[in-house]
Amino acid sequence: MELLVLINSKVGAFVWGPIMLTLLLGTGLYLSIRGGFIQFRHFAFALKKTLGSLFGSKKGREREAHNISPFQAVSTALASTVGTGNIVGVATAITLGGPGAVFWMWVSALLGMMTKYSEIVLAVKFREKNKRGEYVGGPMYYIANGLKIPWLGAAFAFFAAFASFGIGNMTQANSIAGAVESSFGVSPTITGVVLAVIVAIVIIGGINSIARVTEIIVPGMALFYITFSLIVLVLHAAYIPEAIKLIFTCAFAPQSVLGGGVGYTLLLAIRYGVARGVFSNEAGLGSAPIAHAASSTKEPVEQGLWGIFEVFIDTIVVCSMTALVILTTIDSAGRFVWQDPNLEGAALTLTAFKHGLPGNFGAIGLTLGLTLFAVSTIFGWSYYGDKAVEYLFRKTRFTAQASLVYRLIFVCAVFLGSIGGLHLVWDIADTLNGLMAIPNLIGVLLLSGVVIKETKSYFSRLKNGSLD
Numbered sequence: 466m467e468l469l470v471l472i473n474s475k476v477g478a479f480v481w482g483p484i485m486l487t488l489l490l491g492t493g494l495y496l497s498i499r500g501g502f503i504q505f506r507h508f509a510f511a512l513k514k515t516l517g518s519l520f521g522s523k524k525g526r527e528r529e530a531h532n533i534s535p536f537q538a539v540s541t542a543l544a545s546t547v548g549t550g551n552i553v554g555v556a557t558a559i560t561l562g563g564p565g566a567v568f569w570m571w572v573s574a575l576l577g578m579m580t581k582y583s584e585i586v587l588a589v590k591f592r593e594k595n596k597r598g599e600y601v602g603g604p605m606y607y608i609a610n611g612l613k614i615p616w617l618g619a620a621f622a623f624f625a626a627f628a629s630f631g632i633g634n635m636t637q638a639n640s641i642a643g644a645v646e647s648s649f650g651v652s653p654t655i656t657g658v659v660l661a662v663i664v665a666i667v668i669i670g671g672i673n674s675i676a677r678v679t680e681i682i683v684p685g686m687a688l689f690y691i692t693f694s695l696i697v698l699v700l701h702a703a704y705i706p707e708a709i710k711l712i713f714t715c716a717f718a719p720q721s722v723l724g725g726g727v728g729y730t731l732l733l734a735i736r737y738g739v740a741r742g743v744f745s746n747e748a749g750l751g752s753a754p755i756a757h758a759a760s761s762t763k764e765p766v767e768q769g770l771w772g773i774f775e776v777f778i779d780t781i782v783v784c785s786m787t788a789l790v791i792l793t794t795i796d797s798a799g800r801f802v803w804q805d806p807n808l809e810g811a812a813l814t815l816t817a818f819k820h821g822l823p824g825n826f827g828a829i830g831l832t833l834g835l836t837l838f839a840v841s842t843i844f845g846w847s848y849y850g851d852k853a854v855e856y857l858f859r860k861t862r863f864t865a866q867a868s869l870v871y872r873l874i875f876v877c878a879v880f881l882g883s884i885g886g887l888h889l890v891w892d893i894a895d896t897l898n899g900l901m902a903i904p905n906l907i908g909v910l911l912l913s914g915v916v917i918k919e920t921k922s923y924f925s926r927l928k929n930g931s932l933d
Contacts, residue, residue: 489739489748493580500579515774538758542753543845544682546842548637551745564712566734567784570784573742578773580749581772581775582770586766587754587765588757588765588768589757589758591611599671600759601855604905605853608907612911624897626850629875630850630875633842635881635882639882641835648828660843661877668848676759716738746775749902751902753772843879854871
């Protein structure tokens with residue numbers, strides 16, 4: 466056991482250390498430069514083709530038999546990315562890196578838009594159809610079919626399958642159980658049983674069942690949390706300008722702004738801002754493209770635009786809401802809650818909302834938001850792990866059996882996560898989650914030429930009016 470802890474700590478330190486975070490940030494910058502900063506030049510077009518399609522034509526919601534619509538694909542992807550990281554992760558970034566970490570979280574998101582766009586374009590370009598007629602894709606497929614390196618694709622699938630039990634399952638279930646017990650006094654055992662039953666009902670039906678649920682729950686939970694946060698911000702509107710100023714000034718000179726004794730440095734602001742941004746929107750990890758590949762869309766670029774929208778909603782909108790609530794609320798002692806040295810993570814966010822709204826509305830509202838975020842993450846990651854297992858067994862006679870066994874184990878893990886323990890398993894799975902990024906980034910960087918070619922072709926046909 467001690468050996469496992471030692472190995473995991475060493476590997477984890479590398480995976481989520483400065484070198485890996487620099488690689489993730491550098492990949493986004495390289496792709497942005499090579500693509501002419503598509504995420505900025507075509508941002509308005511991306512919103513029109515994504516968000517606009519939901520209120521205009523029915524194209525965004527159209528789907529083929531056995532597959533899902535473009536909107537269902539992004540809902541499934543957002544289900545996994547909009548999670549506890551948007552609530553707890555942002556608080557951790559501010560605690561460890563200071564208010565300036567929020568700025569670097571934004572930077573990672575703006576560059577991450579291009580990384581996720583590229584991942585999704587490749588996922589749709591190199592996807593396949595399985596025996597059931599469903600589109601399947603993701604890093605394992607574009608690494609194997611695009612780079613012709615099947616063993617590297619298998620490595621990604623292996624990491625993804627095991628990571629899904631920790632970051633996308635047990636940690637989320639434990640957050641739900643803890644929050645429900647704290648706010649409503651319900652035993653984690655009862656929460657675990659109820660949660661496991663709900664998850665089983667949804668995921669046993671596969672991607673179509675998951676997509677039908679996420680296209681309802683994701684917009685609803687996002688709207689609820691944004692509205693909930695806006696109410697707090699309206700009540701504390703006088704402090705917003707100062708909070709925004711603090712974010713920008715502390716992004717480059719935290720010591721000179723806050724004083725030399727606070728312990729914040731520029732490197733800490735960058736490190737934790739980028740890390741929380743990546744954990745939040747998962748750009749570069751290769752998880753979301755698995756869901757996007759199942760879309761019925763024919764154009765890789767059009768589905769890629771949903772990736773830009775996805776990162777924007779996840780980090781620029783939802784994470785920013787959490788950050789501003791934390792930076793503008795004041796406790797009973799008359800100080801900003803983020804300045805309390807005894808608060809960090811979920812406790813900091815919970816305290817901010819408690820003091821942000823009268824009575825117990827803040828605590829109850831955040832608990833509901835955290836529960837919805839965590840449940841949706843479990844749904845999304847169950848699909849990622851399922852497709853990873855399917856990829857590993859796709860050339861055998863046991864594909865269906867392996868997938869069923871995975872789903873059953875996944876449901877059991879939900880209950881185990883709810884009742885606590887298993888910290889080593891969570892830590893190892895978190896490290897495996899980071900290890901997913903290595904083969905994925907290799908694939909994205911080496912196939913970046915394909916992304917640029919597809920992008921130029923699409924916008925050329927759009928200009929000439931020759932798109933289908």
